Every structure is written in structure tokens, then in C-alpha cells.
Amino acid sequence: MNDKFKPYVESxxxxxQRLKAMAPVKATDLPKSMPKEGIYLxxxxxxxxxxxxxxxLRQRIHEHCKPSSMHNSAPFALFLALEKTGRxxxxxxxxxSRSALVTEPAVREAFILAKTDIRTMDLRWVxxxxxxxxxxxxxxxxxxxxxxxxxxxx
Numbered sequence: 305m306n307d308k309f310k311p312y313v314e315s316x317x318x319x320x321q322r323l324k325a326m327a328p329v330k331a332t333d334l335p336k337s338m339p340k341e342g343i344y345l346x347x348x349x350x351x352x353x354x355x356x357x358x359x360x361l362r363q364r365i366h367e368h369c370k371p372s373s374m375h376n377s378a379p380f381a382l383f384l385a386l387e388k389t390g391r392x393x394x395x396x397x398x399x400x401s402r403s404a405l406v407t408e409p410a411v412r413e414a415f416i417l418a419k420t421d422i423r424t425m426d427l428r429w430v431x432x433x434x435x436x437x438x439x440x441x442x443x444x445x446x447x448x449x450x451x452x453x454x455x456x457x458x
Contacts, residue, residue: 312437316444319343319430319437323445328426331369334362339431343442345449346380347426352449354380357442361429369422375402375415381422382406383452385414 305313323345329335342361346354346368358364367377375382382402386392389410398404405411432438446453 323430326428341433342431344429355445357438369419375406381418384418388414
């Protein structure tokens with residue numbers, strides 16, 4: 305492994321362990337003091353579902369479950385809604401796009417319910433201010449914990 309890259313890789317597992325060791329909270333009950341930047345993990349009990357990264361942790365968490373959030377700011381909820389409705393085929397044409405899918409009544413209803421469900425999920429985070437380590441950590445956590453993240457190009 306390249307010597308420039310190796311320190312980044314070696315920093316990932318300790319960060320994952322700190323993330324897993326955090327006592328979970330709910331998105332609706334965030335503490336007053338929390339880091340600004342880092343990665344966050346939504347889980348249901350021991351089942352880890354989604355990991356994300358951000359430079360504005362508190363706001364980003366709220367976006368995932370705020371009733372007025374649209375598909376582009378609540379991708380986890382959209383993913384859950386599309387899974388529930390069986391609309392998982394990817395399309396880059398207007399008629400199959402995410403913005404078109406959320407106008408379908410079944411998807412729209414499932415999307416609203418998913419945002420409500422996310423508010424009740426366990427939530428953990430770990431601070432990471434270095435943008436490169438943050439990106440690598442998001443991928444590492446997703447792979448190790450088997451979360452639902454989709455790293456496909458858009």
C-alpha cells in the first residue's frame with residue numbers, strides 16, 4: 305500500500321469503533337453539544353441501515369426526517385420508500401427519475417412514512433473534520449456494517 309495512503313486507512317477502524325461505542329440517540333432528541341462535522345449512522349437496534357457524512361451534522365440529520373424534506377435532502381427515506389414500493393430500477397430519464405418517482409402516490413406516501421420512521425431510529429455519529437478521512441470513513445463504515453448506501457454515480 306502506498307505510504308501516503310496508509311495513515312488514512314489505519315485511522316478508519318478506531319473511528320468505526322468510536323462510532324459503534326456511542327450510546328444511540330434519536331434524531332428528535334439531539335443533545336445541545338455535538339460535533340459540526342463527521343459521519344452519522346442510522347440503525348434499528350443492531351441492524352445498521354445507513355451511513356452519511358456531512359460538514360453540518362445537526363442540520364443534515366434533521367433533513368433526513370423533516371416532513372418537508374424533498375428527495376434530494378432525504379435520500380435514505382427515498383431509498384426506503386422505493387424499496388417498499390418495489391421501484392428500485394435506476395433511470396436517468398425524466399419519467400423514471402427520483403423527482404418523478406416521488407410524485408407517484410404510493411412512493412410519496414411511503415416517502416412520508418419513511419421520514420417518520422427515521423425519526424425513531426437509533427442514531428450515532430463520530431466527529432471527523434478532515435474531508436478525505438470523512439469520505440473514506442463513510443465508505444469503510446458502509447462496507448463493514450453492510451449499510452444500504454448507494455455510491456453509484458448520478
